[in-house]
Amino acid sequence: MTAATYTLTDTRTLLHRNLLHALRYPAMSLSSLLMPLIFLLLFRYAFGNTLGAGIGGPYINYLAPGMLIMTATSSMVSTAVSVCTDMTEGIVDRLRTMSISRFALLAGHVVGNWIQALLAMGVLLGVAVAVGFRPRADALHWLGAIGVAALTAWALTWVAMAMGLSAKAPEGASSLPMPVILLPFLGSGFVPATSMSPGLRQFAEYQPFTPITETLRGLLLGTHIGTDWIQVVGWCVALTVAGYLGSRRLFDRRAEL
Amino acid sequence: MTPPAIKVVGLRKSYGDHTVLDGVSIEISAGTIFALLGPNGAGKTTMVRILSTLSRPDAGQAWIAGRELASEPDAVRAAIGVTGQFAAVDGLLTGFENLALMGRLHHLGKRESRQRATELLEKFDLAEAAGKALATYSGGMRRRLDLAMTLVGKPRIIFLDEPTTGLDPRSRRTMWQIVRDLVEQDSVTIFLTTQYLEEADQLAGRIAVLDQGRLVAEGTPAELKKLVPGGHVSLRFTDAAQLSLAARALGTISRDAEELTLQVPGDGGVRSLYSLLDRLSQANLEPAELTVHTVDLDDVFLALTGRSACLTAASITENGAGR
Numbered sequence: 016m017t018a019a020t021y022t023l024t025d026t027r028t029l030l031h032r033n034l035l036h037a038l039r040y041p042a043m044s045l046s047s048l049l050m051p052l053i054f055l056l057l058f059r060y061a062f063g064n065t066l067g068a069g070i071g072g073p074y075i076n077y078l079a080p081g082m083l084i085m086t087a088t089s090s091m092v093s094t095a096v097s098v099c100t101d102m103t104e105g106i107v108d109r110l111r112t113m114s115i116s117r118f119a120l121l122a123g124h125v126v127g128n129w130i131q132a133l134l135a136m137g138v139l140l141g142v143a144v145a146v147g148f149r150p151r152a153d154a155l156h157w158l159g160a161i162g163v164a165a166l167t168a169w170a171l172t173w174v175a176m177a178m179g180l181s182a183k184a185p186e187g188a189s190s191l192p193m194p195v196i197l198l199p200f201l202g203s204g205f206v207p208a209t210s211m212s213p214g215l216r217q218f219a220e221y222q223p224f225t226p227i228t229e230t231l232r233g234l235l236l237g238t239h240i241g242t243d244w245i246q247v248v249g250w251c252v253a254l255t256v257a258g259y260l261g262s263r264r265l266f267d268r269r270a271e272l
Numbered sequence: 273m274t275p276p277a278i279k280v281v282g283l284r285k286s287y288g289d290h291t292v293l294d295g296v297s298i299e300i301s302a303g304t305i306f307a308l309l310g311p312n313g314a315g316k317t318t319m320v321r322i323l324s325t326l327s328r329p330d331a332g333q334a335w336i337a338g339r340e341l342a343s344e345p346d347a348v349r350a351a352i353g354v355t356g357q358f359a360a361v362d363g364l365l366t367g368f369e370n371l372a373l374m375g376r377l378h379h380l381g382k383r384e385s386r387q388r389a390t391e392l393l394e395k396f397d398l399a400e401a402a403g404k405a406l407a408t409y410s411g412g413m414r415r416r417l418d419l420a421m422t423l424v425g426k427p428r429i430i431f432l433d434e435p436t437t438g439l440d441p442r443s444r445r446t447m448w449q450i451v452r453d454l455v456e457q458d459s460v461t462i463f464l465t466t467q468y469l470e471e472a473d474q475l476a477g478r479i480a481v482l483d484q485g486r487l488v489a490e491g492t493p494a495e496l497k498k499l500v501p502g503g504h505v506s507l508r509f510t511d512a513a514q515l516s517l518a519a520r521a522l523g524t525i526s527r528d529a530e531e532l533t534l535q536v537p538g539d540g541g542v543r544s545l546y547s548l549l550d551r552l553s554q555a556n557l558e559p560a561e562l563t564v565h566t567v568d569l570d571d572v573f574l575a576l577t578g579r580s581a582c583l584t585a586a587s588i589t590e591n592g593a594g595r
Contacts, residue, residue: 032373105360106360108326112324
């Protein structure tokens, strides 16, 4: 076998380990679903009527795509915490002394947490449909929507990975993604960015979650998405690269602690 | 002559102003047990972390299994196994899953990984606990699993960083037997660090004493024991008059008037004891207490590191309580 296939095999082995952990202690993964679920129901039933009046159409249709993105951001907490916790365990030192590619050591975690984030998004979508969300996407749009959701979750998982590696203790790791979790609020997660006050609107227009949410919403509701998707791909690639490079660096440096 | 399993030249490492290793050189032949002995904070763990590729030295070179550490870390990793001071096991998996994971990471294939896991669980007396979560394992079981995980890849060189610290005497003896078997049956090379002199004496063919980042002595246990003055018999008497009578009769100079004891040099053998007791009975003296003191590595250690026994004992307890 070549080095590349070894890396792939090792990634798969370590992914299996990561998923076993998640299966055995599902509380962490489930907790990241809690916040977007509560927001979904709260905004659907408590504030939705008023907010929806200003937007037009059933508010749940506007809300659900935003909450899907929020599920991806809130999954960052469990990623960061689980990575940080793992780093404090002796097993990681053992893995470092073995002939395993450094990429596989990181990728096992990232792929595992990415799959968990996707599952959480799936559950949220199910609940959203149950409370009245009616996507109008055709097959191609669905494919695009899944692609945007998956790409976003992938990029955010790498960023969360770097956050988890930079924190000394799991408590610290849990608070690092907070600013990112707040970003969908300051974008078009709940209300259109155009409805915000000028300063905030400008911020909303230039932060990644506005084009991401808009594109996902457009794809799910079958409306025009424009060229926002280019920004989405750009942001996701940039975040992935930054997250990966940061993770590599932090992972290597951690050994010296 | 076969090349050494481990060769270290002028290894240095410091963290900020604090020098942990100050130019350490070691050579270890293949198929032997080498013990690095030292008090807490002497730099033993740093040494293991550097030699096992976890940490980079500031200066110096090392070759493990003929491969240069700095330029070929992956080749070194393929030749070594490490069992650290704190059990490097996955606490969320079962014993079997831990071992199977190691097998998969050594690319043994699913079937062979399971087979090897079962074999090792059997060998290390863990078969009954194979499917249980690690939370239910005792300290000794975790250490045995830790070592078993190290052995999955059949490494030629094994680093054992304080493998018995915090274990009860029985688990400690089990661990010792496992280590001896490894060298006898599979002729692996073992680099052991310990703060227990008895452990080094029991296991190692060669011992180096590390103190404040420097090697202060190196040799076989017998050679090291020759470094300090020989054994003695100490006699305690009930009063000062008896003490001086005895001192005159035996011609000893080493006496402690306050404690009313005399120290008579000797190896503590039966023959020399007979002659000592003969002389005492001829002088019509009867000591209140007689103790035979033979040289052990404790004397060597204390003489070399210049620390009192209490200090060493205190740091050991502290270490045990911190777990």
